Amino acid sequence: MNFSGAYTALVTPFRNGKIDEESFREHIEWQITEGIHGLVPCGTTGESATLTHDEHKEAIRICVEQANKRVPVLAGAGSNNTKEAVHLTQFAKDAGADGVLLISPYYNKPTQEGIYQHFKHIADTISIPMVLYNVPGRTGSNILPSTVARLHKDIPQVVGIKEATGNLTQASDIIEQSGTSLNVLSGDDFTLLPLLSIGGAGVISVVSNLLPKKMAQLCEAWDKGDIATARKLHYEMQPLNRAMFIESNPIPVKTALALQGKMDTDFRLPMVPLAEDNLEKLKSIMTDAGIL
Template sequence: MARDYSEIKAKLRGSITPVITPFKANHEIDFDKFAELIEFQLENGTHGISVTGTSGEPSSLTIEEREQVMEKAAKTINGRVPFVPGTGSTNYQETMRLTKKSEEIGADAAMVIVPYYNKPNQRALYKHFKTVADSVDIPIIIYNIPGRTAQNLHVDTLAKLNEDCPNIIGVKESNKDFEHVNRVLLKCGRDFLLFSGIELLCYPMLAIGGAGSVSATANVLPGKVAQMHDAWFEGDVETAQKLHYELMELNDVLFKDTNPAPVKAALGMMGKIEPVLRLPMDVPSEELQEEIQQTLEKYGIALQYA
């Protein structure tokens, strides 16, 4: 008998913050700061936590480090909110290992990215995700981000996966094609979980029936991002719209360079972390850092530096 995923689908709503992976000056993972970032999220009303997704620099981490980050997150969250680690890779065996690990540590779901660099065709993508889904009992949220993977998961492919794999329960769409995301719910059903990974589409996706967002901006202003979702789900459309536009300037500046470099710069200015990235990523230009600082000041965010 197939497992009933309705309970976890009901829980996976709202702002799921993709927490960054902080590094020390020597480029080792700073697990103490990482735990503090998670607590910062929970104190500000975030509805869920994701790690080792795009904002967590997974391609800069070893597989062992990704497992350590996942384990630390699970221990820190301790069931207080849903936990959805990113477990995908361009390598199939790594994806299998990490997805099974997420199940072992009690994650609520695993977020599996469309394999990047390889550019598999739609038939291969179907086979990849079905094989991963069939190997575990944990719910799967597919992560479609064509700008990073150079391949778009077609709606028909996603719909077939949803039909054939009961534990594929949703998708994070970092997809600027709003016609595409509308058709996801048309083809997959209104109970399929649709999350926005594009900051300016977080509110519009709620309006068409989306479940929430996985927004890098929530690393910096978790309270406001969560409040926008709360307002929408409470039927306060005016407040939700107001917060959508309030967040727009911050959203814009945090994506003037490749994520998560601007987010880490902002968190460094806030005294949360050392704004260190591993090569080939690097810190934003001095000009952009100045713009980030000015934007944070506009939002009334206290700056103290780590």
């Protein structure tokens, strides 16, 4: 499976403390209509850390059903508990997901060998395409390029990595050591264009919740060799890219979608509503971008 282009790290809408299925389906449908290349339910942006197992499964099921094979679904199924990751990965496969996004174990900070054995155990148990997720700022550990290369070489199911260090030297080392058969996807919207320039395959994006067409068009322009258009779109989206991280993700992006009337601003603690001063900044940036 080739995971390339623009994938949206989907927000999970809530209403009255439960997943708002209607809003979620409408958001997914709009993403597909706008030309997004793929969808990622139950990532960090989907508040996966505060979903129950049943809700996690529900979100994957809804996304797979609504996408209906029109675009690939890369389901978040990671955990710092290897058995739990196996359980969620098996569910994602049974539900019809095209692949799984697997974060490296967080909090318990395994060694590089522990990280390798974690992913190997999942792959040995279940046959489904796997995209690793490296985000040291949240996990407390870094999947080193040599470990990525080892995993890709030893485990055919490891077909990609969401690289969210923001470090282009590390991304370059991954591509150098693993080769172009590994899809290296940006985990930071603002690094998409430079990552493409060194051989990256695309992005798992937060801002494409708001601008799916532009994010897809940037990837398509690059693939066609239209660097000027790709660069133009990159700079057009930069203010929103920054705005999505004025507070912890997904607080700004869910707030932006609520301002557009697409869902409620309903968060799970410990996520809380956007601070008032930042709300005014967000409104101003959205107005300038023509989406409010």
